[in-house]
Amino acid sequence: MKDIVYIHIPETDSTNRLLREYTGDEGRLMTVATTDYQTAGRGQGTNTWESERGSNLLVSIRLHPRGLHASRQYAMAEAGALAVCDTVARLTGEATIKWPNDIYVGDRKISGTLSECDISGSTIKTCTLGIGINVNQRSFAGGAPNPVSIIQLTGRTTPTADVLDCLTDRIAHYAAMVDSGQYERLHNLYLGTLYRREGLYRYRDAGGEFMATTATVRPEGPLVLRRADGRLSEYEFKEVKFII
CATH class of the missing domain: 3.30.930.10 (Bira Bifunctional Protein; Domain 2)
Incomplete structure (x- = not known):
C-alpha cells in the first residue's frame, strides 16, 4: 500500500x-x-x-x-x-x-x-x-x-x-x-475470539487457585471471571494467572 x-x-x-x-x-x-x-x-x-x-x-x-x-x-x-x-x-x-x-x-x-x-x-x-x-x-x-x-x-x-x-x-x-x-x-x-471463552478452568490470583469461567472483558481492558460459586472477580493485567 x-x-x-x-x-x-x-x-x-x-x-x-x-x-x-x-x-x-x-x-x-x-x-x-x-x-x-x-x-x-x-x-x-x-x-x-x-x-x-x-x-x-x-x-x-x-x-x-x-x-x-x-x-x-x-x-x-x-x-x-x-x-x-x-x-x-x-x-x-x-x-x-x-x-x-x-x-x-x-x-x-x-x-x-x-x-x-x-x-x-x-x-x-x-x-x-x-x-x-x-x-x-x-x-x-x-x-x-x-x-x-x-x-x-x-x-x-x-x-x-x-x-x-x-x-x-x-x-x-x-x-x-x-x-x-x-x-x-x-x-x-x-x-x-477469546481463549477459554466457555467452560470452567483453573486460575490463580493473590488469594490462591480457583476455578472460573470468562464472564467478559470490559471495554477498558479488565478481565472479569465468574468463579465456580458465582462470584465475579475483576483483574488488571498480571493480577491473575491462567493455569495451563
Whole structure:
C-alpha cells in the first residue's frame, strides 16, 4: 500500500524504540518497522520474547487513530489482537486471543504483542503495536512454558514477508473500524475470539487457585471471571494467572 512506510534493519534492540525515534510518517496510515533480530525484545510488563535470528516475524506498527478518546485506547489493543489472530488462523487453521493480546493455538502461545499509546490532550495521538509471531523456529530454548511456531504446526516453511503482508492487511481492516467508531462491533469480535471463552478452568490470583469461567472483558481492558460459586472477580493485567 502506498500509504504505508516500511523500515527494515537487520538488528536492533527494539523495533518499538526504533519507531519512537522515527518522524517520517506524517499523514500515513501506518509505519511498519521489521528486524531479523532483537537484542532486547520484550512483551507486556516484564516479559521477554525469545526469537532465533531470521526465523520469525518481529515487527512494530505505528498507527494514527482518528479522534480516539484516551478512555477507549483498549480498542487499539483489540484491533491488534484480532489482526494477529486472523493472520495466524489463516496460516494454521485456528487461533484464539488469550487476554489481553497473546495469540494461542490450542494451549500453546504463538504470538505476543506490546501495545504502547501516546496521548495528546484527551485523544490518542499514536499507537504502536510491537508484535512477535513465531514462524519458522523449530525449537525454543528459553523459559517460556508453551511456545509453538507455524512450522511446528504445519510442517511447512512460511516466508515472513507473506505473514507480514497478511498482518498489515488485517491491521488496516481493524484500524478502519476504530477510525469509524465501530467500538462495540470490534469489542464483540474480540470477545468471540477469546481463549477459554466457555467452560470452567483453573486460575490463580493473590488469594490462591480457583476455578472460573470468562464472564467478559470490559471495554477498558479488565478481565472479569465468574468463579465456580458465582462470584465475579475483576483483574488488571498480571493480577491473575491462567493455569495451563
